Amino acid sequence: MGGFAGEAAPRDAAGGVMPAGDATLGEGRTAAQAGAAVEGGTAMADGGRMPGGSSVTLRAATAADVPALAAVAERGYRAGFAGILDAAVLDMQDRAGFAHRFAAAWPRLAVAEMDGSLAGFCLVSPPRLDMLFVDPGFTRRGLGAALLRQAEAMGARELECFRDNAAALGFYARQGWHPLSAHRRDFLGAGRDFLILARQGAQDISAPNSRWPSASQASLSQ
Template sequence: MQIRPAKTDDIGAIAKLWHAQWHSAHAAVVEADLVLSRVAAEFDARTKAHLPQTYVAEVDGALAGFFMIEGDELYQFYVGSGHQGSGLAQGMMAQAEALLPKPRVWLACSVGNDRAARFYEKCGWQNTGEQELEVETSSGPKPVSIWRFEKEV
């Protein structure tokens, strides 16, 4: 696995992976109107907007996952379906934690995304409780119930 800053040439692959994995992880746990708004074009636009804060994980030269860092937040963290369970996510998380500012950092996990929550807890993140967070969409912010995870890095 190699982790590097994302480049403009990565936008299409990142957006495609993000779109697929977001729907896989969130479609059953968030409001239907948010699911309907999460079309491929929205992920393309969001990837472009956040590219300077994005890192990609490659395996054999192909995109296997990515994460985004926004200030003290691990803003996005996704692993392609073909690499889940391979240990790639742990390596990505270690690199993300090394890049996050010190000392206390956080991430949001949609309430009901139990697989992700278990992974974060396994990596030493603490669930500090449920709260509402406004997420970006092409039609404006939408509220989502999240579990806030925090960690001292």
């Protein structure tokens, strides 16, 4: 869900995950106790249980995770944006392309593992949530909500989402994220409408449009 500010590749609109429900994680621990930390020393929840009894671990990504991350991104992208983007556009976002991006971006990624498998991830460039995906085989188990909370702990306060991605918008609304502004920009050769979402109650969002340049923008009433 989201893009890579400052990279040559087009930003991907956050909104590829369509989970439901919430996660039940263990109490937060220090980075040393959890055994993993993201940039800035943000501790990760670890060893929790999801609804249904499956175990979940949130941890910082490593370079060794890149191939698995790319596979999850490819599957999640195609499942999440089917019906929004044409098949030809979806085919442009393939595993090799994601692997190339993650080769540099992995220090800003957190991953979710469920029952020993890498099941999802989030990418954060504070204050932006650049990307959040759950593998289609692990949706509707609360992983999306767990990853979103982790992204918030990593400094995420805003994200960009396709305006017509109703499933993602509904998910974010349930988690307390709401539209802040709207704009239209080029996305892989075609004009697309987007919304900027912000976490309800966030106090450090200022001039969000300056971080999301576009040809046309409009503020949304709160």
